[in-house]
Amino acid sequence: MVSFNFKDIVKPSINKIEKYIPGESLSINKEDKISKLSSNESPFKIPRNVITRANNIVLSSNLYPDGDCNQLKNQLAKTFKLKVKNIICGNGSDDVLAVIAQTFSKEGGEVICSEFGFTYYPIIARASGCNVVTAKSEKLKISCNNILKRITKRTRIIFIANPNNPTGTIIYKEELLKFLHKVPQNIIVVLDGAYSEFITDKRYTDGIDLINKFPNIIVTRTFSKIFALAGLRLGWAYSNEKIIELLEKVRGPFNVNTLSQNIGTLILREKEFLRKSIIHNDKWRKILPTEIKKIGLESFESFANxxxxxxxxxxxxxxxxxxxLKKKRILVRDLTNYGMKQFFRVSIGSNNDLKKFLRELRNSINKKNA
Ligand SMILES: Cc1ncc(COP(=O)(O)O)c(C=O)c1O
Incomplete structure (x- = not known):
């Protein structure tokens, strides 16, 4: 038994952290027959041709990866029409988010997060010594005005997911621009675009077109959602080159493994895969709220998966x-620890999984009424 109180020797803000709770999952061998709709993963397996070199890469794992992710950055630059020096890669976007918090936080500083937002932001803010300030949402939507009201001299970073997880709401470009103009430029604004590829609405921006205009924004992206690589852990961010230079100094020396770099580079070229995923997602994000309402529960428009x-x-x-649902081997995400006692979230899974989900959701309600 350890008698020393380690809580006394960490930054005080670390003692306020509540451990991240992921969407429920079952052990891998039991998982085959599970409809896992709890973590917003892609329902699609990645195309076979993307993994042709996987064996050879694993066999050469005695060597370190390319710490600078050159090949991957070149492909990202080509795909998204960016410059390589504006890009940083990470072991999932949560790695990049944590590096941002470490780089720009200061003990006693403040990080603004939105109510009903991704629960990892408060964790990384506190881990790097900051206090967390929560801006109230309006009707489940992130309120740019409420965020502006919470800015003080101590504010270091503002985290905004657009679209937002778990509410699925969006901030359009017009509103975002008005907001960014009002934020002092010594405050870093992180626009988390984990779900941005799902959006085709022209009124939305993923932020790429804004980095030259606003030197203080960082846009984070992931390969875990539409690109279907959640298990490989791959994310990235773009910003102006001065910010990227700072982040590059703080990140782990080899934070992205060779397999992820390689597969990430190849999946970016799979335009048809991307198109198929967007069409599937668009279909279900319209069907689900309508069908759920017919069953007798409230559901909302979503711009994500x-x-x-x-x-x-x-x-x-x-x-x-x-x-x-769990007894029927369907896993969804309870949102109680997001401060949303009456809510849960369902990911847009495969056609079969979602048909099963709707059927069993109806059964769960009918059982209650029987
Ligand atoms: C808004 C948001 N940002 C970031 C992440 C982390 O994604 P990654 O798998 O790239 O770490 C998630 C994961 O669900 C998310 O919902």
Whole structure:
């Protein structure tokens, strides 16, 4: 038994951290028959030709990867029409987000997060010594005005996911521009675009066109969602070259493994895969809220690869619905630890998984009414 109190020797803000709770998952061998709709992963397996070199790469794992991810950055630059020096890569975008927090935080500083936002932001803010300031949402949507009201002299970073997880709401370019003009340029604004590839609406921007205009923004992206590489852990960010230079100094020396660099480079060229994923997602993000409402629960428009569901606790028990689904081997995301007691979230999985989900959701409600 360790008697020393290690809590006394860490930054005080670390003691306020609540450990990240991922979407529920089952051990890999049991997973085959599970409909895992809890973590916003892609329902599609990556094309075979993308993994042709995987064996050889694993066999040469006695060597370190390219710490600068040159090949991957070149492909990202080509695909997204960027300059290589504007890009940093990471072991998932959560790695890049943590590097940003480490780089720009200061003990006693403040990081602004939105209510009902991604729960990893407060963790990395506190781990790097900052206090977390929460800006109220408006009708589940991130409120740029409320964020502006929370800015003080101590504010270091503002985290915004656009679209937002878990609400699926969006901030259009016009509103974003007005907001960015009002944020002092010594505050870093992180625009987390984890779900941006799903959006085809012209009123939205992923932020690429804004980095020359606003020196203080960093846009983070991931290969875990539309690119279907969640298990490989690959993310990246773009910003002006001065910010990227700083982040490059702080990141781990070999933070992206060789396999992920290689497969990431190849998946970016799979335009048809991307097109198929967008079409599938668009279909279900429209069907799901309508069907869920027919079943008797409240659901909301989403711009990402998941849908938010509200359970009226006077009529139904969310806990019972989620455990009924689990018994049917369907995993969804309870949002209680997001401060959303009445809500849960379902990812846009495969056609079969979603048909099963709707069928069993209806059964869970009928069982209650029987
Ligand atoms: C808004 C948002 N940002 C970042 C991440 C982390 O993604 P990654 O797998 O790239 O670490 C997630 C994951 O669900 C997310 O929802």
């Amino acid at each position: 998941f849908v938010l569901i509200k359970v009226d606790e006077k009529k139904y028990s969310k806990k019972d619905i989620i455990s009924f």
